[in-house]
Amino acid sequence: MIVRCQLCGNVTNESPSFQTLFQPYVFCLSCRHRYQPVYATEVIPYSNGLIYYHSVFDFEEDDPRANRLLFRYAKRYFVVINETFINNELFLWIDKNAFQTLPEWIFLIYDYDVVVWFSLFHFDFSIYEDL
Numbered sequence: 001m002i003v004r005c006q007l008c009g010n011v012t013n014e015s016p017s018f019q020t021l022f023q024p025y026v027f028c029l030s031c032r033h034r035y036q037p038v039y040a041t042e043v044i045p046y047s048n049g050l051i052y053y054h055s056v057f058d059f060e061e062d063d064p065r066a067n068r069l070l071f072r073y074a075k076r077y078f079v080v081i082n083e084t085f086i087n088n089e090l091f092l093w094i095d096k097n098a099f100q101t102l103p104e105w106i107f108l109i110y111d112y113d114v115v116v117w118f119s120l121f122h123f124d125f126s127i128y129e130d131l
């Protein structure tokens with residue numbers, strides 16, 4: 001079966017498997033290796049407590065098309081939010097814009113007991129020394 005990778009555009013000849021037959025997005029073998037989800041978690045201390053930061057991939061990707069196509073790997077986070085939500089928890093989705101403008105909105109988290117951040121690609125928050 002001839003397939004065009006929706007991430008890189010390369011055309012490959014792959015035998016369909018049960019897994020790829022029903023995939024909404026088809027990625028080539030190279031892209032499947034490159035974009036292996038890691039689902040990392042780190043705990044970031046801030047002045048009023050702790051931030052639990054979860055990211056799907058351990059690198060940054062600027063391509064908006066890749067961001068859109070790979071967003072499906074983040075779906076498990078929405079299941080976690082739905083199943084574990086308790087009062088006075090703040091869940092935030094962090095994209096590149098939110099990461100770059102963090103000093104402008106960080107004060108919003110100070111009233112929450114538990115702060116949980118999610119992102120598709122990993123951001124290095126250590127550049128912000130005074131959270």
Ligand SMILES: [Zn+2]
Nearest residue numbers: 005008028031
């Ligand atoms: Zn590809």
